[in-house]
Amino acid sequence: MKRPADALCLGVESTADDFGIGVVTFNGQIIANSSSAYIPEEGGIHPREAARHHGAMADKVLNEALTNAEIRARDLDLIAFSQGPGLGPCLRTGATVARALSSYLNVPLIGVNHSVAHIEIGKLEKKAVDPVILYVSGGNTIVSAFDAGRYRVFGETLDIALGNCLDVFARAAGLKHKQGMPLGAKLERFAAKGKQLLSLPYVVKGMDISLSGLLTAATTLLKKGVYRLEDLCYSLQEHAFSMVTEVTERALAHTEKKEILLTGGVAANKRLQFMIKSITDEHEAKFNVVSRELAADNGAMIAWAGVLGYRCGLVTPIEKSFVKLRWRLEKVDVPWVK
Amino acid sequence: MGEVESSRLLKKGAEASIYVKHWHGRKVVVKARLPKKYRPAILDAKIRRYRTIHEPQLMHEAKKAGVPTPTIFLVDIENSVITMEYIEGKQLKRILDQISEKEREEFCFRIGMLIGKMHQQGVIHGDLTTSNMILEDNNKIFLVDFGLGEKSNEFEARGVDLHLMKRALQSTHYHYAEKCFRTVIKGYSRVLNVEDAKRVIEKTREIERRGRYIDERKQK
Numbered sequence: 001m002k003r004p005a006d007a008l009c010l011g012v013e014s015t016a017d018d019f020g021i022g023v024v025t026f027n028g029q030i031i032a033n034s035s036s037a038y039i040p041e042e043g044g045i046h047p048r049e050a051a052r053h054h055g056a057m058a059d060k061v062l063n064e065a066l067t068n069a070e071i072r073a074r075d076l077d078l079i080a081f082s083q084g085p086g087l088g089p090c091l092r093t094g095a096t097v098a099r100a101l102s103s104y105l106n107v108p109l110i111g112v113n114h115s116v117a118h119i120e121i122g123k124l125e126k127k128a129v130d131p132v133i134l135y136v137s138g139g140n141t142i143v144s145a146f147d148a149g150r151y152r153v154f155g156e157t158l159d160i161a162l163g164n165c166l167d168v169f170a171r172a173a174g175l176k177h178k179q180g181m182p183l184g185a186k187l188e189r190f191a192a193k194g195k196q197l198l199s200l201p202y203v204v205k206g207m208d209i210s211l212s213g214l215l216t217a218a219t220t221l222l223k224k225g226v227y228r229l230e231d232l233c234y235s236l237q238e239h240a241f242s243m244v245t246e247v248t249e250r251a252l253a254h255t256e257k258k259e260i261l262l263t264g265g266v267a268a269n270k271r272l273q274f275m276i277k278s279i280t281d282e283h284e285a286k287f288n289v290v291s292r293e294l295a296a297d298n299g300a301m302i303a304w305a306g307v308l309g310y311r312c313g314l315v316t317p318i319e320k321s322f323v324k325l326r327w328r329l330e331k332v333d334v335p336w337v338k
Numbered sequence: 339m340g341e342v343e344s345s346r347l348l349k350k351g352a353e354a355s356i357y358v359k360h361w362h363g364r365k366v367v368v369k370a371r372l373p374k375k376y377r378p379a380i381l382d383a384k385i386r387r388y389r390t391i392h393e394p395q396l397m398h399e400a401k402k403a404g405v406p407t408p409t410i411f412l413v414d415i416e417n418s419v420i421t422m423e424y425i426e427g428k429q430l431k432r433i434l435d436q437i438s439e440k441e442r443e444e445f446c447f448r449i450g451m452l453i454g455k456m457h458q459q460g461v462i463h464g465d466l467t468t469s470n471m472i473l474e475d476n477n478k479i480f481l482v483d484f485g486l487g488e489k490s491n492e493f494e495a496r497g498v499d500l501h502l503m504k505r506a507l508q509s510t511h512y513h514y515a516e517k518c519f520r521t522v523i524k525g526y527s528r529v530l531n532v533e534d535a536k537r538v539i540e541k542t543r544e545i546e547r548r549g550r551y552i553d554e555r556k557q558k
Contacts, residue, residue, distance in 0.1 A: 147509075147512075148512065152508075152509045152512065153505075153508075153509060154505075154509045155505075158498070158545065158548065159548060197378050197380050197381060202381070202385065204486060205464060205465075205486065205498055205502060206464065206465045206466070206467065206486065206502035206505065206506070207502075207505070208498075208501075208502065208505070238377065238378050238381065239381070242374075242376065242377035242378075242381060245376050245377070246352065246353070246374075249352035250351075250352035250353070251352075252352065253349075253350065253351045253352040254352075254467075254469060254510075274376070275376035275377070276376075278374075278375050278376040279352075279376060282375075283350070330508075
């Protein structure tokens with residue numbers, strides 16, 4: 001094994017159902033990104049069960065990441081972890097792993113904001129400079145852009161997240177989550193075969209959206225049992241995606257920026273990508289979408305956000321490494337962005 | 339539509355393109371809701387038609403309540419085009435950062451009063467931002483862009499409206515957003531009766547608490 005010339009950061013991600021460990025070099029090369037997903041037998045994520053999964057899999061995922069990176073643990077120079085926002089038991093499991101590594105290896109620890117990490121990994125991969133960001137996942141639906149030291153939130157969901165809306169519907173329709181095949185991807189396959197657009201609520205309030213009424217209406221139609229599942233999935237996606245696209249375009253027009261970055265788990269959806277690309281074409285802006293591997297929650301993005309913070313002199317002493325369940329994006333200083 | 343194309347594009351917004359042209363000897367704004375390619379044609383037509391019909395009605399209602407809004411001259415539902423009065427002035431967004439604190443407070447108070455009058459009339463704006471407020475050259479504040487508005491007397495709808503105002507201040511005028519919003523509320527409370535104003539403000543807090551990752555939720 002030979003040690004890469006550049007310094008190395010290991011990132012631990014455990015905000016929700018994925019436990020991930022990634023390794024990146026200080027100049028932004030991803031050399032490992034391993035993960036394991038907790039898959040509930042039924043229903044959504046049970047925080048305690050998910051945390052139990054993370055604890056049980058931590059060792060295996062860590063070893064896999066180190067093996068793939070072709071390094072030893074003592075080659076690491078920095079340990080980053082997802083400090084929030086997310087589910088308490090899951091976050092605490094990841095934080096424990098990170099603290100243990102940091103003190104055992106005697107290298108600095110840095111807690112990073114999960115939302116910031118999703119944005120920064122997209123910017124790194126696509127070389128985006130100053131985009132309007134649409135961050136859509138199971139837990140978040142945020143339209144933001146950088147201004148004066150922070151990512152400012154221009155719009156978000158007033159109730160449930162986009163990924164959550166799609167997942168809950170998919171479960172109600174009897175679709176099952178499998179390793180490597182998230183519910184959203186299954187729903188997307190059905191939606192692609194949809195033909196008839198059913199009438200559903202479309203709720204845009206300024207740059208905010210509301211999805212809970214849409215979910216209820218779609219579920220009600222599903223229970224009637226008279227519509228094709230393909231048409232239901234298609235109609236749900238078209239309405240929900242049109243809403244987020246409209247508010248993203250609104251933010252683009254408002255900020256007059258020239259780039260969009262689509263990131264987070266739902267960014268992997270091809271139909272959503274098409275819609276967002278369509279508005280960038282219309283406004284002569286550049287379209288960036290994070291790759292499928294980096295769209296979902298992963299350790300590499302945490303490691304990279306850790307590097308960015310560390311290079312600005314940020315570290316998190318153990319006594320301040322408690323997890324922050326409700327750490328909002330606009331509360332985080334990002335001194336590395338100019 | 340030929341006439342629209344020959345005029346000057348003032349702003350390519352997200353929802354509509356705004357043109358300025360001369361029409362029967364007047365300077366007018368032509369707001370054209372052009373088809374959006376990203377959404378299905380049926381949904382797109384439905385949204386554009388709905389907003390084109392409702393926007394002029396809401397502007398008219400707001401005007402009745404004493405809230406300055408551009409006068410509507412023509413509504414072309416077929417093409418989703420509205421022709422209205424051109425207001426000579428500047429967007430409040432552009433000037434709020436360039437005036438003294440005292441002037442800013444005065445504007446915020448007046449904005450609050452306008453929102454109060456509008457809500458009293460049962461009109462919800464739906465997109466209260468400082469980009470949608472125009473300070474006319476004779477110092478009158480006009481509210482524009484009612485495309486996302488609705489007719490409602492519900493406290494929930496009013497609460498969301500104020501929440502959007504706050505959000506817009508926080509994202510665009512973050513240095514003094516909190517203070518500005520407090521002054522907006524003062525103006526708002528001046529117009530509505532105290533009981534109603536209290537209920538709306540409490541609703542706004544409740545809406546914020548419903549949001550994601552809000553610290554206040556911890557206490558519940």
